[in-house]
Amino acid sequence: MKTIAVFVGSLRKESLNRKLAQALEKLAEGKLKFNWVELADLPHYNDDLWENPPASVTTLKQQVTDADGVLFVTPEYNRNFSSILKDAVDWATRPYGQNVWIGKPSAVIGTSLGQIGTAIGQNHLRLQLLVAGTIVMQMPEAYIQWKPESFSADHQITNAETKKFLEGYLDSFANWIERHGG
Numbered sequence: 448m449k450t451i452a453v454f455v456g457s458l459r460k461e462s463l464n465r466k467l468a469q470a471l472e473k474l475a476e477g478k479l480k481f482n483w484v485e486l487a488d489l490p491h492y493n494d495d496l497w498e499n500p501p502a503s504v505t506t507l508k509q510q511v512t513d514a515d516g517v518l519f520v521t522p523e524y525n526r527n528f529s530s531i532l533k534d535a536v537d538w539a540t541r542p543y544g545q546n547v548w549i550g551k552p553s554a555v556i557g558t559s560l561g562q563i564g565t566a567i568g569q570n571h572l573r574l575q576l577l578v579a580g581t582i583v584m585q586m587p588e589a590y591i592q593w594k595p596e597s598f599s600a601d602h603q604i605t606n607a608e609t610k611k612f613l614e615g616y617l618d619s620f621a622n623w624i625e626r627h628g629g
């Protein structure tokens with residue numbers, strides 16, 4: 448089974464994006480294995496820390512290295528993706544010459560209460576992931592307007608249309624990894 452390193456760009460406990468990611472994990476059962484990347488302890492990027500790199504950084508890099516693909520689930524903060532994701536991307540591009548993103552199939556998704564469901568933040572993130580060297584899935588795009596009634600507390604997707612759409616999204620990502628993975 449393909450392993451996905453999963454990055455959730457919100458640190459708060461009740462994050463809607465984490466709930467979306469958990470629902471995706473449940474939906475992908477038996478097809479894709481989710482390996483969650485813990486970002487709560489990740490420091491801001493600082494070259495000096497390479498002298499004695501924090502475990503949060505070395506673990507993140509190892510998870511990317513070991514993964515067949517990487518999935519970013521991002522909130523939109525002021526029409527951009529969240530800064531913790533920028534730090535995550537930056538750390539894994541360094542030290543110079545040891546960028547672990549290169550050639551990794553990647554996909555972006557996100558949710559917010561707003562009608563455009565993080566579209567603008569996601570587009571910035573796609574560009575960032577391209578610059579970092581990943582192979583970014585362009586289609587389907589997944590801008591999810593959060594509707595609490597569409598997701599149950601145990602991470603089932605209760606809205607049939609949303610479930611079908613997200614199943615298609617995951618199938619496309621699995622195919623993308625199959626086609627572009629190393």
Ligand code: FNR
Binds near residue numbers: 459464524559
């Ligand atoms: C937001 N929010 C927001 N929503 C949106 O659709 N577009 C935006 O540009 C912003 N900007 C923004 C900035 C900041 C600093 C915060 C804290 C929030 C609202 C945001 O979508 C909402 O808080 C989500 O619930 C955040 O995602 P999580 O934490 O629930 O995963």
